[in-house]
Amino acid sequence: EVQLVESGGGLIQPGGSLRLSCAASGFTVSSNYMSWVRQAPGKGLEWVSVIYSGGSTYYADSVKGRFTISRDNSKNTLYLQMNSLRAEDTAVYYCARAVAANWFDPWGQGTLVTVSS
């Protein structure tokens, strides 16, 4: 079964750092485009970042320079390192596989990040 499971969310103070993990099963992370998508409370979906199978990475302007996407091929796991966190980064963070580098399926269950003092 193709599955993604996120972890690492929690409550963090403004300016702090957090690393999210996304463990994949049923497929190989490094052979796919993988993305992070977030959803602030009561709001819509916002794309955060993508890592291509070749290793290139891209970010939304709102997180560029603060967030870093990466993967560990040996663990078949995707990561999102989040630094200099702000209140507006508060959201549920989903990881997702981009099938054919195009549509997202599956999605993980999401992990909640709350940035607050």
Add this chain to the structure above:
Amino acid sequence: SYVLTQPPSVSVAPGQTARITCGGNNIGSKSVHWYQQKPGQAPVLVVYDDSDRPSGIPERFSGSNSGNTATLTISRVEAGDEADYYCQVWDSSSVVFGGGTKLTVL
């Protein structure tokens, strides 16, 4: 940057047809994908590549894309279809989501 525009809400009676639009500049030249999200759950893909359905998605869900508008059509709407729906495209090396449409089944 590329913008996708969806109506905030659509309401339909059970058994009727719901149409949710997604507007974008020359969106007909892009591949559009649609997701359903129910409260407290992760999004689920319901239509990909404008009009294809993943396995397990009812035939009641269909899509089209032309010109400046893509449309998700849900036929014979059921109470269980009540959810938020999002369109999505790629623009250069980034991903764009529409703002989402809340489908209410009256």
